[in-house]
Amino acid sequence: MGTTWDGILEAGLIINNLGINLTDSFARTVNNGTHTRLWDDIWISNVRLADRFPRLYRLECNPRCLISDQRNISANNDLNGSFRWCWTRTPTGRTATELSELDNPLRTVTFRDDIDDGWKWKLNTNDQFRSSILTELINIKILSNDINSGTTLLNRLVPKKIEIFVWRARQSRLPTLCELNRRGIDLDSLLCLVCGNVIESVEHALFKCELSVKIWRCIFQWCIEPIPRDLNFQSMLQGKRIGLNPNDTSNTWQAIEWTTAHAIWSNRNQVVFKKKKMLCYIDLKRNSS
Incomplete structure (x- = not known):
């Protein structure tokens, strides 16, 4: 299996060197959040939340959590109360500032609980990968x-x-x-x-x-x-x-x-x-x- 993935990664690098940004051409589409990690996957703002909000990430009780683990489904997509955070201690000071700043990107996301998360391919107008x-x-x-x-x-x-x-x-x-x-x-x-x-x-x-x-x-x-x-x-x-x-x-x-x-x-x-x-x-x- 390792050899197969090594070949895939090598082919990806060769394609990147041709001037086709294959590595960044795939993006997650988040719907119910059951297949996307909240902190470790790139699903919002083109950067991991763990990198954008490092202090909050260090306070997270479950850094590997999925988006669905932290969402309050009964909140009907309203941000107020729609995420149930679990911190090792109460955020204060600059960490509290990061928590406030996290509010803005989360407000841009519309969740759909009836559809699983997926992928889109940016190099095709209909977002589907075609060889x-x-x-x-x-x-x-x-x-x-x-x-x-x-x-x-x-x-x-x-x-x-x-x-x-x-x-x-x-x-x-x-x-x-x-x-x-x-x-x-x-x-x-x-x-x-x-x-x-x-x-x-x-x-x-x-x-x-x-x-x-x-x-x-x-x-x-x-x-x-x-x-x-x-x-x-x-x-x-x-x-x-x-x-x-x-x-x-x-x-x-x-x-x-x-x-x-x-x-x-x-x-x-x-x-x-x-x-x-x-x-x-x-x-x-x-x-x-």
């Missing part, structure tokens, strides 16, 4: 914040799987032979499994391999676009056209480049894992029509 919404938030953060290049990795013209593919390639997380070797996996050879001439890196697999180069040339000719001298991953990320306006960053052109790179990688996997022949541009065009 699909959290996944979308994570994807947006990951794909829109490439710290090293400052390049936005979002393009609404392509499926999410292609955006994730581009992000993985940018982070050197595609399982090329070079990356597998760097992670300590014992391989017979690091030479590209398609052409067999050069060590297979991300740049080689997507842009430098002989068959990849042929496909890129056909794509550029099809789009009536000048063929760049050195097509590489950085230029594909930016999606800049070389033709009429080099400063134009067209989402359409970027989508074509990303989709082509993804198709090359997918067909590379067909060669490696299913021993199929690498598709040429004509095959790709026929399969997409």
Whole structure:
């Protein structure tokens, strides 16, 4: 059980580091007070009452008490007499001042004795936790914040799987032979499994391999676009056209480049894992029509 919760906490910290405040996104909703600790849980004013009123907390006979333990149900939610306090001694001086100050936050709470306490998730408008919404938030953060290049990795013209593919390639997380070797996996050879001439890196697999180069040339000719001298991953990320306006960053052109790179990688996997022949541009065009 400890390992499970350690994994959950670690995942929460990773999500927090992405800029999604997951830790503080959950908040208690207090109704009848039967599942919420009065002093130790955060249920009012975004801070524990034990921290806000430390002197009173030290006088409490039952510091671990639930809200329902201290409420007077017959008081009908009227603060006067609605809480029955149990102190080790009568509050005086600054402690009495804290007791007076405690009056204000308690007056803001409306209790409902027919409903149990629960939780709400602040990152959803209806307060309910949805893993699909959290996944979308994570994807947006990951794909829109490439710290090293400052390049936005979002393009609404392509499926999410292609955006994730581009992000993985940018982070050197595609399982090329070079990356597998760097992670300590014992391989017979690091030479590209398609052409067999050069060590297979991300740049080689997507842009430098002989068959990849042929496909890129056909794509550029099809789009009536000048063929760049050195097509590489950085230029594909930016999606800049070389033709009429080099400063134009067209989402359409970027989508074509990303989709082509993804198709090359997918067909590379067909060669490696299913021993199929690498598709040429004509095959790709026929399969997409």
